[in-house]
Amino acid sequence: MRQDKPGVLLVNLGTPDAPTTPAVKRYLKQFLSDPRVVDTPRWLWWPILNGVVLPFRSPKVSKLYASVWMEGGSPLMVFSQRQRDALAAKLDMPVALGMSYGNPSLKSAVDSLMAQGVTRLIVLPLYPQFSCSTVAAVWDGLTAVFKDYRSLPDVEFIRDYAEHPAYIAALKASVERSFAKHGQPDLLVMSYHGIPQRFADEGDDYPQRCADTTAALTKALGLRDDQFKLTFQSRFGREPWLTPYTDETMQGLPAKGVKHVQVMSPGFSADCLETLEEISEQNCEFFMHAGGEKFEYIPALNDDEAHIDMMVQLVNARR
Numbered sequence: 316m317r318q319d320k321p322g323v324l325l326v327n328l329g330t331p332d333a334p335t336t337p338a339v340k341r342y343l344k345q346f347l348s349d350p351r352v353v354d355t356p357r358w359l360w361w362p363i364l365n366g367v368v369l370p371f372r373s374p375k376v377s378k379l380y381a382s383v384w385m386e387g388g389s390p391l392m393v394f395s396q397r398q399r400d401a402l403a404a405k406l407d408m409p410v411a412l413g414m415s416y417g418n419p420s421l422k423s424a425v426d427s428l429m430a431q432g433v434t435r436l437i438v439l440p441l442y443p444q445f446s447c448s449t450v451a452a453v454w455d456g457l458t459a460v461f462k463d464y465r466s467l468p469d470v471e472f473i474r475d476y477a478e479h480p481a482y483i484a485a486l487k488a489s490v491e492r493s494f495a496k497h498g499q500p501d502l503l504v505m506s507y508h509g510i511p512q513r514f515a516d517e518g519d520d521y522p523q524r525c526a527d528t529t530a531a532l533t534k535a536l537g538l539r540d541d542q543f544k545l546t547f548q549s550r551f552g553r554e555p556w557l558t559p560y561t562d563e564t565m566q567g568l569p570a571k572g573v574k575h576v577q578v579m580s581p582g583f584s585a586d587c588l589e590t591l592e593e594i595s596e597q598n599c600e601f602f603m604h605a606g607g608e609k610f611e612y613i614p615a616l617n618d619d620e621a622h623i624d625m626m627v628q629l630v631n632a633r634r
């Protein structure tokens with residue numbers, strides 16, 4: 316008889332192995348070659364990626380990575396490893412961490428679970444809001460790994476958890492901690508990673524899932540409509556991305572009388588370049604230069620106990 320032995324595969328995006336131009340180039344090449352991320356026809360994208368994007372972006376971005384690098388490595392890796400260890404300590408089943416791009420690869424993570432006798436994979440992509448550019452890329456990555464297998468495990472794939480009560484409760488507690496420490500701001504900005512508007516027009520429900528998280532969280536916090544704002548950050552390339560853009564919003568807020576903002580990024584389960592540099596550094600500067608007086612970044616949930624408890628709940632609902 317076939318045993319039922321569940322194991323958890325935690326997945327995140329991935330990050331360079333070092334804050335150097337060659338390591339960042341290697342990472343960006345794999346990431347930006349995925350048609351789920353950039354869907355320009357290959358014959359057109361290939362020369363742009365290799366001839367323009369990688370040579371110019373890699374040195375610039377490697378300096379940004381260097382500015383946030385931690386003792387244990389890239390912030391995304393350090394926090395992801397802490398999440399894996401904390402979750403493993405709370406569950407009586409194997410837990411592995413795999414990244415869509417870079418190391419540890421999805422293949423190494425699946426192989427390690429299978430080697431421990433796992434017959435049922437509970438896959439938890441750590442993206443609270445579904446997007447074709449992230450969660451569907453995990454799906455593709457998994458099926459690519461399975462191509463080498465003669466036998467397949469059962470698979471439970473957690474699509475997203477945008478409004479899961481435990482996720483909203485963990486976010487609420489973290490906002491309340493920030494308000495208690497820094498005072499209530501004029502505006503709470505919730506900045507989500509953007510995607511091309513076209514992806515949404517073609518059926519990606521990511522903007523709706525961001526709106527769902529925002530609605531659930533602001534209701535739980537008891538905020539009025541004029542006390543919060545949803546924005547989108549990190550746009551890339553020339554076509555329109557989801558709006559309003561975080562950077563333009565930050566530059567415009569002080570003129571509207573908003574002098575104290577607190578910014579959180581509820582789409583990031585772990586702090587990374589996009590929160591520690593783009594929000595805490597760049598957007599803070601935009602806001603302060605435009606006349607803002609107080610800017611506080613509310614950290615991602617990282618290995619916060621309430622966040623790990625939420626993961627336990629997501630897993631236990633499938634065991």
Ligand SMILES: C=CC1=C(C)c2cc3[nH]c(cc4nc(cc5[nH]c(cc1n2)c(C)c5CCC(=O)O)C(CCC(=O)O)=C4C)c(C)c3C=C
Nearest residue numbers: 328329330331352376391446448449508510551587588589
């Ligand atoms: C090119 C298109 C991109 C899409 C679409 C996209 C979607 C998307 N990304 C995240 C989460 C993260 N992105 C991160 C970095 C990052 N993202 C892009 C591009 C797209 N992302 C690039 C090129 C980069 C690398 C940095 C840079 O060159 O600017 C990260 C951080 C990684 C780290 O190492 O710290 C995360 C996390 C989401 C959630 C998302 C769609 C919803």
Ligand SMILES: [Fe+2]
Nearest residue numbers: 328508549589
């Ligand atoms: Fe991204």
Ligand SMILES: [Fe+2]
Nearest residue numbers: 549588589593
């Ligand atoms: Fe960015």
